[in-house]
Amino acid sequence: MKKFNIITHITTACNFDCSYCDVVKDGRNLSEDSLSKIVNFVERNQKQIWRFKFFWWEPLIAFRDMKRLIKDTQKDIWRNYEIVTNTSLLKPEIWEYFEQYFSHIFFSIDSENDFSFEQVIEFINTYHLEEKLYFNLVISPWKEQFARGQFEKLYDFGMRWFNILPVYFTQSWSRENLKGLSTVMKNILDLSLKDSSLRLYGFKENLGYDTSLANNTIFIDVDGEVYFSDLASTFSGKALREDLYLWNIEGIDLWVLSGYSFEKEKNVISFLEQKIYDQVQWQRELHQVMDYFSHYLGQKNG
Numbered sequence: 001m002k003k004f005n006i007i008t009h010i011t012t013a014c015n016f017d018c019s020y021c022d023v024v025k026d027g028r029n030l031s032e033d034s035l036s037k038i039v040n041f042v043e044r045n046q047k048q049i050w051r052f053k054f055f056w057w058e059p060l061i062a063f064r065d066m067k068r069l070i071k072d073t074q075k076d077i078w079r080n081y082e083i084v085t086n087t088s089l090l091k092p093e094i095w096e097y098f099e100q101y102f103s104h105i106f107f108s109i110d111s112e113n114d115f116s117f118e119q120v121i122e123f124i125n126t127y128h129l130e131e132k133l134y135f136n137l138v139i140s141p142w143k144e145q146f147a148r149g150q151f152e153k154l155y156d157f158g159m160r161w162f163n164i165l166p167v168y169f170t171q172s173w174s175r176e177n178l179k180g181l182s183t184v185m186k187n188i189l190d191l192s193l194k195d196s197s198l199r200l201y202g203f204k205e206n207l208g209y210d211t212s213l214a215n216n217t218i219f220i221d222v223d224g225e226v227y228f229s230d231l232a233s234t235f236s237g238k239a240l241r242e243d244l245y246l247w248n249i250e251g252i253d254l255w256v257l258s259g260y261s262f263e264k265e266k267n268v269i270s271f272l273e274q275k276i277y278d279q280v281q282w283q284r285e286l287h288q289v290m291d292y293f294s295h296y297l298g299q300k301n302g
C-alpha cells in the first residue's frame with residue numbers, strides 16, 4: 001500500500017525575516033474546524049501515512065495547536081512526528097515533547113539569525129536527542145565561509161547528521177559565490193568520506209532516510225486545503241496555486257491518491273522551475289552545483 005508524507009501547516013507566521021524567504025507570511029493559524037478535520041483524516045488514513053511533519057513558517061509559534069493535534073492523533077501516528085524549526089522558540093516543555101513524541105527533528109540554522117550553540121547542545125545532551133536530530137545547514141550567498149564555521153562548530157560538538165541547503169529563489173548568487181559554495185561543500189563532503197559517522201543529506205545520494213519532500217507528499221494548509229507542492233505557499237508559486245490544489249481534507253482519502261499520476265501538477269512544477277531558471281540569475285547553475293556534488297558523493301561512496 002502506497003504511503004504518503006503529510007506536511008501540516010499549523011501557522012503561516014514566522015518570527016524571523018530571512019532575506020531569502022519566499023513563503024507568504026500572512027499570519028494565519030489553524031482553525032478549530034481544520035484541526036478536527038485533520039484529526040479525522042489521520043484516523044481514516046493512518047495506514048497510509050508514512051511521515052507526519054510540522055513544517056514551513058515557524059511551527060513552534062503554534063505550539064498550543066501542535067500539542068492538541070498530537071494529543072488527538074498520537075494513537076494513529078505512534079510517536080512518529082517530525083518537525084522543522086528555526087530553533088528560536090525552544091523551551092524545556094518543547095524538548096520534552098521532542099523526546100516523547102517525535103522521531104525526526106530538523107533544526108534549520110543559517111547565517112542571518114542567532115543560533116545558541118551552547119544552549120541547544122546542552123538540551124540535546126539532557127534529553128538524549130542525538131538519534132533524532134538533523135541540522136539543516138542553510139547556506140546564503142556571501143555567507144559560505146560562515147556556514148562552514150557553523151558546520152565545524154556543530155561537528156566539534158559531536159553532531160553528525162546534516163542536510164546541506166543552499167538557498168534557492170534568490171537573485172543574490174554570483175559566479176564568485178558558487179565557487180565559494182563549491183569549496184565549502186567539497187570540504188564537508190570529503191570529511192564525510194573519512195568519517196563514516198558523518199551523514200550528509202540534501203544530495204540525491206541518499207543514506208537511508210529521505211529528507212527531501214519530493215516523493216508522495218501532500219501539504220495541508222491552515223484551512224484544511226490540500227496541495228501537491230509547497231510551492232503553493234510561496235511568492236514564486238502564488239499565481240499557480242489553484243493548479244496545485246488537490247482537495248479539501250474532508251473530501252480526500254489517500255487510497256484515492258495511490259492511483260493518481262499527478263501529471264498535471266508535475267507539469268505545473270516543471271513550468272515553475274523553468275520560469276525561475278529564466279528569471280533568477282545563477283539558479284540553474286546552483287542546481288548544477290548540487291547535482292555535481294550528488295554525483296561526486298555517489299561515485300566516491302560507490
Ligand code: SF4
Pocket residue numbers: 014015016017018020021022023056057058086
Ligand atoms: S525561518 Fe523560514 S519561514 Fe521564517 S523567515 Fe526564515 S526562511 Fe522564512
